Amino acid sequence: MGKKFLLEHVNVTGIETLPVYQSKGGYSSVEKAVKTMTPDQLIDEVKASDLRGRGGAGFPTGLKWSFMDRKSDKPRYLVVNADESEPGTFKDRYLMEKIPHMLIEGMIVSCFALGAKTGYIYIRGEYMYIVRILEKAIDEAYKAGFLGKNILGTDFSCDIYVHPGAGAYICGEETALLESLEGKRGNPRLKPPFPAIAGLYACPTVVNNVESIAAVPTIINLKADKYKEVGIGKSAGTKLISASGHINKPGIYEIELGLPVEEFIYSDEYCGGIWKGRKLKAVVAGGSSVPILPAELILKTSKGEPRLMTYESLADGGFVSGTMLGSGGFIVMDETTCIVRNTWTFARFYHHESCGQCSPCREGTGWMEKVLHRIEHGHGHMEDIDLLVSVARKIEGNTICPLGDAAAWPVAAAIRHFREEFEYHVKYPERVKDPKHFEKEPFKSEKVLTAAA
Amino acid sequence: MAKVTIDGIEVEVPDGTMILNAARKIGGELVPPAMCYYTNLKDSGGKCRVCLVKVSAGSAKDPRPMPKLVASCRTPVADGMVVQSKSSPEVLESRKAVVEFLLINHPLDCPICDQAGECDLQNLAYEHGASNTRYEEDRRTFEKIDIGDKIKLHMTRCILCYRCTYVADQLTNDRVHGVLGRGDRSEISTYIEKAVDNDFSGNMIDVCPVGALTDKTFRFKSRVWFTNPLNAHRDCPKCSGRVILWTKGNDVLRVSARKDQYGEVTEYICNECRFDHKSMSDWTVEGPRHIEHNSVIAQNHYERTDLLKLKKEIERQIEFEKGVHLPPEPSPKLTE
Numbered sequence: 001m002g003k004k005f006l007l008e009h010v011n012v013t014g015i016e017t018l019p020v021y022q023s024k025g026g027y028s029s030v031e032k033a034v035k036t037m038t039p040d041q042l043i044d045e046v047k048a049s050d051l052r053g054r055g056g057a058g059f060p061t062g063l064k065w066s067f068m069d070r071k072s073d074k075p076r077y078l079v080v081n082a083d084e085s086e087p088g089t090f091k092d093r094y095l096m097e098k099i100p101h102m103l104i105e106g107m108i109v110s111c112f113a114l115g116a117k118t119g120y121i122y123i124r125g126e127y128m129y130i131v132r133i134l135e136k137a138i139d140e141a142y143k144a145g146f147l148g149k150n151i152l153g154t155d156f157s158c159d160i161y162v163h164p165g166a167g168a169y170i171c172g173e174e175t176a177l178l179e180s181l182e183g184k185r186g187n188p189r190l191k192p193p194f195p196a197i198a199g200l201y202a203c204p205t206v207v208n209n210v211e212s213i214a215a216v217p218t219i220i221n222l223k224a225d226k227y228k229e230v231g232i233g234k235s236a237g238t239k240l241i242s243a244s245g246h247i248n249k250p251g252i253y254e255i256e257l258g259l260p261v262e263e264f265i266y267s268d269e270y271c272g273g274i275w276k277g278r279k280l281k282a283v284v285a286g287g288s289s290v291p292i293l294p295a296e297l298i299l300k301t302s303k304g305e306p307r308l309m310t311y312e313s314l315a316d317g318g319f320v321s322g323t324m325l326g327s328g329g330f331i332v333m334d335e336t337t338c339i340v341r342n343t344w345t346f347a348r349f350y351h352h353e354s355c356g357q358c359s360p361c362r363e364g365t366g367w368m369e370k371v372l373h374r375i376e377h378g379h380g381h382m383e384d385i386d387l388l389v390s391v392a393r394k395i396e397g398n399t400i401c402p403l404g405d406a407a408a409w410p411v412a413a414a415i416r417h418f419r420e421e422f423e424y425h426v427k428y429p430e431r432v433k434d435p436k437h438f439e440k441e442p443f444k445s446e447k448v449l450t451a452a453a
Numbered sequence: 454m455a456k457v458t459i460d461g462i463e464v465e466v467p468d469g470t471m472i473l474n475a476a477r478k479i480g481g482e483l484v485p486p487a488m489c490y491y492t493n494l495k496d497s498g499g500k501c502r503v504c505l506v507k508v509s510a511g512s513a514k515d516p517r518p519m520p521k522l523v524a525s526c527r528t529p530v531a532d533g534m535v536v537q538s539k540s541s542p543e544v545l546e547s548r549k550a551v552v553e554f555l556l557i558n559h560p561l562d563c564p565i566c567d568q569a570g571e572c573d574l575q576n577l578a579y580e581h582g583a584s585n586t587r588y589e590e591d592r593r594t595f596e597k598i599d600i601g602d603k604i605k606l607h608m609t610r611c612i613l614c615y616r617c618t619y620v621a622d623q624l625t626n627d628r629v630h631g632v633l634g635r636g637d638r639s640e641i642s643t644y645i646e647k648a649v650d651n652d653f654s655g656n657m658i659d660v661c662p663v664g665a666l667t668d669k670t671f672r673f674k675s676r677v678w679f680t681n682p683l684n685a686h687r688d689c690p691k692c693s694g695r696v697i698l699w700t701k702g703n704d705v706l707r708v709s710a711r712k713d714q715y716g717e718v719t720e721y722i723c724n725e726c727r728f729d730h731k732s733m734s735d736w737t738v739e740g741p742r743h744i745e746h747n748s749v750i751a752q753n754h755y756e757r758t759d760l761l762k763l764k765k766e767i768e769r770q771i772e773f774e775k776g777v778h779l780p781p782e783p784s785p786k787l788t789e
Contacts, residue, residue: 170635185631185632190499351636352636354635356632356634357613357615358500359612363555363557363558366557366593366637367554370591387587394546394550398522398550
């Protein structure tokens with residue numbers, strides 16, 4: 001059993017209430033931070049722990065905190081990004097629903113470290129029931145003296161507010177989130193200036209993912225060295241993986257970074273293997289925005305080494321033979337999956353969610369969706385496949401925010417690794433008329449596609 | 454002041470100038486095209502991605518290149534910055550790509566669109582685009598509506614540059630219209646049709662780079678290259694009263710604000726000047742307007758060339774094509 005920093009007490013009855021949470025050691029990091037440590041020491045501790053952003057980009061959290069503009073006398077803000085809209089990811093929902101106090105504790109410590117007096121939790125509108133849970137927990141924290149004025153008798157005051165979104169994936173992008181929080185259209189801003197200099201209301205702001213903030217109490221309590229003992233290389237600590245798809249035990253798993261992918265998929269402690277006795281075909285390892293990988297490349301790198309669940313190992317091979325850990329939305333596909341249909345579904349999502357500001361993403365996502373629709377339904381032409389690769393390449397890098405890249409990568413990766421399947425759809429349109437065309441007979445190609453079952 | 458090198462030519466500009474404006478100071482072919490940027494509208498720019506350039510050295514202090522192509526209309530210069538515009542094949546590729554993307558949902562309306570001949574998208578596609586399209590799918594469509602009393606909105610032609618929303622926001626006190634919806638279904642709209650009635654709303658027509666917002670009083674009257682543009686003015690209490698009259702013989706077909714060489718309006722005019730004074734006697738005509746020789750409108754146009762001014766400008770061009778430094782500007786610019 002791996003170490004569990006976040007979900008250790010998740011099944012204790014009443015852990016969502018403050019008394020039970022406190023009885024299991026909760027809020028001890030608040031005491032330690034505000035009474036015995038300085039903000040600079042806290043930032044150094046988080047830096048030393050090698051904690052990386054758990055929202056998808058994997059940017060070192062301590063480094064992001066150190067960018068906060070200290071010289072300006074404008075008020076500072078901490079914004080927690082709970083707009084979990086990346087397809088395949090549902091870990092933040094679990095964390096906030098079951099142990100809301102862990103997030104609040106993390107926020108109080110982080111606000112103290114950053115010198116912020118106000119914290120906002122921007123949560124997606126679809127999670128309205130969690131808004132109620134969070135508000136209740138925040139209320140309990142105020143009553144117990146962990147929020148509000150003069151926390152625990154020090155001169156540190158902090159307020160936390162919950163702000164629901166209204167159903168836009170683009171508002172998970174940090175600058176679009178700030179625009180939405182300010183009440184405007186959720187259109188991403190141009191960077192620079194970065195939010196750490198001019199963010200919410202043009203004041204220094206740090207935007208972090210729920211899981212990143214929830215990891216802070218553990219780092220403060222155990223200290224950075226002990227936190228870093230878990231993990232490998234620059235991937236320290238634990239990560240919540242939202243495993244879904246054709247596996248026997250889908251759900252949320254807290255894994256130590258460094259776990260081999262094969263063990264994660266097949267061992268009974270985690271996903272329990274592919275369901276119905278089928279074989280693995282492909283995996284999307286970190287939410288729909290990361291490149292899809294076929295079975296042989298997800299279990300081993302292109303050099304033949306076993307792949308581990310870390311930022312570095314999954315990215316080994318770049319985009320040619322690697323993927324990214326991303327947000328940890330681990331989608332497993334078996335041999336009856338149609339990759340073309342899956343790519344079309346992802347393209348439909350990005351087309352629907354593009355904000356429409358910049359031309360490449362606004363037009364390009366619609367174009368890719370329409371071409372993929374034609375290919376999947378049997379009206380494709382051979383040139384369409386190269387057209388998709390060309391469109392994806394033209395969107396990448398030319399957009400304001402990474403949604404354009406996130407829309408282009410799955411299409412480019414699917415064609416790179418599964419081109420034969422696309423060509424099959426073009427050559428035999430009558431065979432793909434049934435939406436479940438591979439369920440009766442899985443797609444077979446000349447290349448070896450299956451892994452050890 | 455900061456020294457910037459664009460395509461090998463160095464220019465010195467005040468700190469905080471955008472790369473696009475520095476390139477415009479040099480002039481010529483290396484100026485990146487711009488579809489959504491407007492110099493006097495705050496917050497405009499950065500959206501259409503046509504003006505992307507490559508910054509191969511960030512500044513003298515930090516000479517690392519910028520990892521992605523940047524929008525030159527929203528990136529301020531730094532001392533010692535090295536920029537590549539048309540000398541970089543990557544930049545030319547991305548320009549072609551953006552033109553292709555702008556054209557896929559744009560309807561083939563040129564034969565019936567009033568903006569033909571002075572359309573930024575036509576010029577852009579002509580200079581930077583491909584000769585045929587690869588897009589075979591359906592295009593998104595909208596109904597034509599009257600967004601103001603005398604302004605027609607063709608949302609199908611709109612490229613979502615947001616310029617009209619900025620003009621509406623910044624010239625008036627109320628929030629009159631904005632963008633509804635998301636993605637390629639977003640539309641410029643008011644909540645109620647014909648609700649835009651403030652006195653400077655007609656400037657939306659001048660600011661729109663394509664034929665999405667057009668003047669209803671000029672609709673289908675004439676092709677713009679058959680008209681004669683004249684500079685004129687009148688005494689107006691509300692605005693400067695300095696306009697362009699687009700005439701055919703003795704008829705004033707259209708009145709619009711004066712634009713500089715980059716197609717940007719320098720002085721906005723009120724609706725009364727624009728729509729309500731269509732007879733020659735209302736105006737004091739100053740003389741024929743100078744039209745760039747490569748514009749379609751110049752084909753029917755006669756003006757007296759100021760030969761001395763032309764000679765000085767040619768000498769200036771030769772001077773800096775030879776060397777690396779831009780000599781000081783001789784006298785007021787070529788435009789009003």
